[in-house]
Amino acid sequence: MRRRRRFWEEILQGPIAEMLFAGQDKAALAALGKRLGDEGDEPWTAGEVYLVGAGPGDPDLLTFRALRLMQQAEVVLYDRLVAPAIVDLVRRDAERIYVGKESDRHTLSQEEINALLIRLAGEGKRVLRLKGGDPFIFGRGGEEIDTLAARGIPFQVVPGITAAAGCSAYAGIPLTHRDYAQSCVFVTGHVRDGRFDLSWDALIQPRQTIAVYMGVGSLAAFCRELIRHGMAAATPAALIQQGTTPRQRVFTGDLTTLPPMIEKEEIKPPSMVIVGEVVKLHEKLAWYEPAAVAPDT
Amino acid sequence: MRRRRRFWEEILQGPIAEMLFAGQDKAALAALGKRLGDEGDEPWTAGEVYLVGAGPGDPDLLTFRALRLMQQAEVVLYDRLVAPAIVDLVRRDAERIYVGKESDRHTLSQEEINALLIRLAGEGKRVLRLKGGDPFIFGRGGEEIDTLAARGIPFQVVPGITAAAGCSAYAGIPLTHRDYAQSCVFVTGHVRDGRFDLSWDALIQPRQTIAVYMGVGSLAAFCRELIRHGMAAATPAALIQQGTTPRQRVFTGDLTTLPPMIEKEEIKPPSMVIVGEVVKLHEKLAWYEPAAVAPDT
Numbered sequence: 001m002r003r004r005r006r007f008w009e010e011i012l013q014g015p016i017a018e019m020l021f022a023g024q025d026k027a028a029l030a031a032l033g034k035r036l037g038d039e040g041d042e043p044w045t046a047g048e049v050y051l052v053g054a055g056p057g058d059p060d061l062l063t064f065r066a067l068r069l070m071q072q073a074e075v076v077l078y079d080r081l082v083a084p085a086i087v088d089l090v091r092r093d094a095e096r097i098y099v100g101k102e103s104d105r106h107t108l109s110q111e112e113i114n115a116l117l118i119r120l121a122g123e124g125k126r127v128l129r130l131k132g133g134d135p136f137i138f139g140r141g142g143e144e145i146d147t148l149a150a151r152g153i154p155f156q157v158v159p160g161i162t163a164a165a166g167c168s169a170y171a172g173i174p175l176t177h178r179d180y181a182q183s184c185v186f187v188t189g190h191v192r193d194g195r196f197d198l199s200w201d202a203l204i205q206p207r208q209t210i211a212v213y214m215g216v217g218s219l220a221a222f223c224r225e226l227i228r229h230g231m232a233a234a235t236p237a238a239l240i241q242q243g244t245t246p247r248q249r250v251f252t253g254d255l256t257t258l259p260p261m262i263e264k265e266e267i268k269p270p271s272m273v274i275v276g277e278v279v280k281l282h283e284k285l286a287w288y289e290p291a292a293v294a295p296d297t
Numbered sequence: 298m299r300r301r302r303r304f305w306e307e308i309l310q311g312p313i314a315e316m317l318f319a320g321q322d323k324a325a326l327a328a329l330g331k332r333l334g335d336e337g338d339e340p341w342t343a344g345e346v347y348l349v350g351a352g353p354g355d356p357d358l359l360t361f362r363a364l365r366l367m368q369q370a371e372v373v374l375y376d377r378l379v380a381p382a383i384v385d386l387v388r389r390d391a392e393r394i395y396v397g398k399e400s401d402r403h404t405l406s407q408e409e410i411n412a413l414l415i416r417l418a419g420e421g422k423r424v425l426r427l428k429g430g431d432p433f434i435f436g437r438g439g440e441e442i443d444t445l446a447a448r449g450i451p452f453q454v455v456p457g458i459t460a461a462a463g464c465s466a467y468a469g470i471p472l473t474h475r476d477y478a479q480s481c482v483f484v485t486g487h488v489r490d491g492r493f494d495l496s497w498d499a500l501i502q503p504r505q506t507i508a509v510y511m512g513v514g515s516l517a518a519f520c521r522e523l524i525r526h527g528m529a530a531a532t533p534a535a536l537i538q539q540g541t542t543p544r545q546r547v548f549t550g551d552l553t554t555l556p557p558m559i560e561k562e563e564i565k566p567p568s569m570v571i572v573g574e575v576v577k578l579h580e581k582l583a584w585y586e587p588a589a590v591a592p593d594t
Contacts, residue, residue, distance in 0.1 A: 021357060023545075023587040024584075025587070058362075059361075060318060061360045062360065062361060063358045063458065064357050064358070064359060064361070065358060067361070068357075134458075134462045134466070135466070136466055136471040136472050136473070137462060137465075137473055142578060142582065145582055145584075146578075146581065146582070149582055155584055156584055157466040157467070157582075158358075158466065159353075159358065159458045159463050159466035160462075161457070162462060165350075165431045165433065165457075165459060166456050168433045168434075168456070169350075169431070169432070169433055169454040169455065169456035170454070170456075173433075174433040174439030176434055177439040177440065178437065182494050182495075183483060183496075184483045185480060185483075186473075186480060186482075186483075187480045188479070197479050199502045201498070202498070202499040202505070203499075205499045206496075248320070281443075284443065285439065285442055285454075288321065288453075289322070289324065
């Protein structure tokens, strides 16, 4: 009796149900058929990886699919960009593996993360790869499932609210707006060998918003390059630290006044930079007022 | 007794709780103080507008905040881009107002929508303005709250999974990828007076993904312009119809082979176009297999 209940629980709440929710009808039917052909009391053994976007920080911005998969995974790999308040929502008895981040010491290389995902899924585990923001926007999610796909390991991808959208909404700075911007470009402020890998002329366009991920460390150089390539120094720019969290801080200025604020205000990552005329709307549209002093999350 | 219970329900589940969830501590305390100063049995009368992103179509991609506000609002204004399966999740007894969309017949103009929001909030109602995708990415959300801000009407903005991110995840086409794209630009295929309002040279950049919203109707002209401005005709391009829903269809080709598919395959909006080398990954990374024949949602 107990075995039977567990069997149905597994089908109704487990990987087969998730396949159905994800629209993978054929795979679900095949798995169900296989399962019914088994003795009916063996645990589920096909490993799977869920590549899930955790959004920008506020746990209230998790999607239903993300939280459900967080509740089902047996192992969770997460990095520094996932807010602790979100990691807390992972299933209690799940194994949690901190895989760090590039600029971190206690970190795994991308190759090590890929290898770990393959090993865990190979052991028949349901593995959650939890990423800050959206896994396919500067998340290296593509690289990670590349190796899974090559080995035939099943996976799902769950989009998340990307940092630019989260910060935009919570700072009252629309990324597009009929009067100010009809396009928006997402880049990283990441510098390799002392150089940006960016097409400056493409960035500097009228009526275009620039959203810069991971841009705190290189903001001064970034703004300098924009000006050097012809962007007006008075172009409005904003910096949103820990956007969407109770510790959100928003700073506005222009290409010359914003960079010095980083040192003066002790601004730290994670932060999002937004450049463009839309920044002017912040003063009017800001609505989110986190408590002045909030606990460190 | 019943009055007291309603009073506390209102505070614990109503607008004051939502202000706290949204980090608006000061406003919440002020409202609570005001409420306690009242007789304690008057209904809440301060109107408020929730500008909420409904995501790309799959109800499973709603955020917790979005669904909670959908359950609380007394009036909901929604347009054609919000999936019916999502409108169904609005509170049962809420008034639903279909405000259409530009290309629609039964439609309100942007000015009429703005005026309606102001009127309803002025009547003390909790008004939900539900938008497909993200309200600040081609959602005209900024324009709508502009008029609210000018009149001092309280509002909140809830980001949603934008269509580009949703389609990217469910089609297995990362928007950025170390080997193929280090930036991503969002534009609309919208044509005004027969012309695109786009900077072609800025779009045509190596290692950049272009995501085109509302691009089905003008895809042929869009691809023609890209080629005319120097983009290789063999640049990979994808079209995702009704992305993230059970009716998702993905078509891939290049700048010359994709446009003719629209007529041949009877592709209709809502659809997202993705242009760039990342499209090549679809073949390997596609994981979402909706049922071949799904009910129209």
